[in-house]
Amino acid sequence: MEFMDLHIRESELQREIEEVFRQTLRTARYVGGPFVEEFEKEFARWVGVERAVSVGSGTQALKYCLWALGIGEGDEVITTPLTFVATAEVILLLGAKPVFVDVNPETFQMDENKIEAAITPRTRAVLPVHLFGAPAEMDPIMEIARVHGLRVVEDAAQAHGAVYKGKKVGSIGDCGAFSFYPTKNLSAMGEAGAVTTHSHEVADTVVLIKNHGQDRPYHSRFPGENGRMDAIQAGVLLKKLRYIDRWNRRRMEIAEVYRRELSPLVQVQRVGQNSTSVYHLFVILHPERDRIKEELAEEGVPARVYYPIPLHLQRAFSSLGYHRGDFPVAEEVSRKLLALPMGPWMDDEEVFRVVDGVKKVLKK
Numbered sequence: 001m002e003f004m005d006l007h008i009r010e011s012e013l014q015r016e017i018e019e020v021f022r023q024t025l026r027t028a029r030y031v032g033g034p035f036v037e038e039f040e041k042e043f044a045r046w047v048g049v050e051r052a053v054s055v056g057s058g059t060q061a062l063k064y065c066l067w068a069l070g071i072g073e074g075d076e077v078i079t080t081p082l083t084f085v086a087t088a089e090v091i092l093l094l095g096a097k098p099v100f101v102d103v104n105p106e107t108f109q110m111d112e113n114k115i116e117a118a119i120t121p122r123t124r125a126v127l128p129v130h131l132f133g134a135p136a137e138m139d140p141i142m143e144i145a146r147v148h149g150l151r152v153v154e155d156a157a158q159a160h161g162a163v164y165k166g167k168k169v170g171s172i173g174d175c176g177a178f179s180f181y182p183t184k185n186l187s188a189m190g191e192a193g194a195v196t197t198h199s200h201e202v203a204d205t206v207v208l209i210k211n212h213g214q215d216r217p218y219h220s221r222f223p224g225e226n227g228r229m230d231a232i233q234a235g236v237l238l239k240k241l242r243y244i245d246r247w248n249r250r251r252m253e254i255a256e257v258y259r260r261e262l263s264p265l266v267q268v269q270r271v272g273q274n275s276t277s278v279y280h281l282f283v284i285l286h287p288e289r290d291r292i293k294e295e296l297a298e299e300g301v302p303a304r305v306y307y308p309i310p311l312h313l314q315r316a317f318s319s320l321g322y323h324r325g326d327f328p329v330a331e332e333v334s335r336k337l338l339a340l341p342m343g344p345w346m347d348d349e350e351v352f353r354v355v356d357g358v359k360k361v362l363k364k
Ligand SMILES: Cc1ncc(COP(=O)(O)O)c(C=O)c1O
Pocket: 057, 058, 059, 060, 062, 083, 084, 086, 087, 129, 155, 157, 158, 178, 179, 180, 181, 192, 193
C-alpha cells in the first residue's frame, strides 16, 4: 500500500488523457488555447463562481489573489500557522506581513475567536485555509471581515469540492486559490493552479498579472509575472473534472469507515456541523505520534506527518519575531498529528488493513 498512489488507474481516463497529449501534439497549442479556456469555464461553473483564472501553481494563485486585491507593502494579513508554507510565504513576498492566529484544537482550522484580537489599523485581509479538505469556519470570518472592512482570500488548495453551508469553498470570500499539484484531490500532471472569484475586476487583474501586465502582446501596463497554465495541464484537468465528484465521494466513504472505527480510540479531525469535507487527508492526533507512525510502517501501513514545524517557528518567518509558545495549540497539533492513507484509489481491503493496523498499534 502506498500513502498516495498517483498512477492513473482508470483506463477510460487514461485514454482520455492520451487524447489530450495527441491533440496538443497535433495543434501545437502548448500554452493557453481551447483546453485552457474550456477548463476555466467548467471549473468556474463547478465551484459556483463567475470566473476562474488558470495559473501555473497554487502558490501563484494565492499570491495573485492578494496582489489583485491590492495587498502589498506595509499591509497585514491574518492567517494560520498550521498550513503549508506557501500560504504565508506569498504574503511576505508581496511586502506585507503575515499575522498568525492560533488554531482550534478540534478542527485544527484558524480559530475565528482569535481573529479580532489580531486586527490592527494595518490589517487588510484574512486568509483562512480549508485544512486537509475541510472548510474553515467561514461565516464568522466573513462577518469579522465585513465589520472591519477586510478582504477574505480562501486557501482552497486542499479542498476542491468541500462545501460550507451549501457553498463550495473558493466561492465564499473575495477570492479562492486552488492548487492542482499532483497529490491534490483534483490534480494536474505537473504544476497548475487557479484563482476563483465573483469579481470580474479581480479576475481581469489576475489575467494581467499572470501575463507580465500585458493587455495585448508587447503592451505592458505594470510589471507582472509569467504565471500561465500549460495547455496539457488544462486538458488533463478538464478530463479529470468529470471524475472529481466520484473521487471525493469515495474519500468520504473511506473517512466514514475511519471515523466510525477509530474515533472511539483516538482523536480525529472534527469537521464543522455546517461543513462537508472532501478529505484531502484523514488525520489523527496522538501524543506518541512517532511511535505510532513507526509501528504502522511495520504493519505495512504508511502514514505521514503533516506540518512538523508550524510556520511561526520556521526560519523563513524569523523576521516576524514569533517564539515557541506563541501558538500553543498549533504547536501541540504539529507534535501529535499523523495522516493515514487516503484516496479514491484505495479498495475496501486496504481501508480495513489501515483500520486494523491502527487499532493494533493503539493497543500497545
Ligand atoms: C494549503 C496549501 N496552500 C498552498 C499550496 C501551494 O500549492 P502549489 O504547490 O500548487 O504551489 C499547497 C500545496 O502544495 C497547500 O497545501
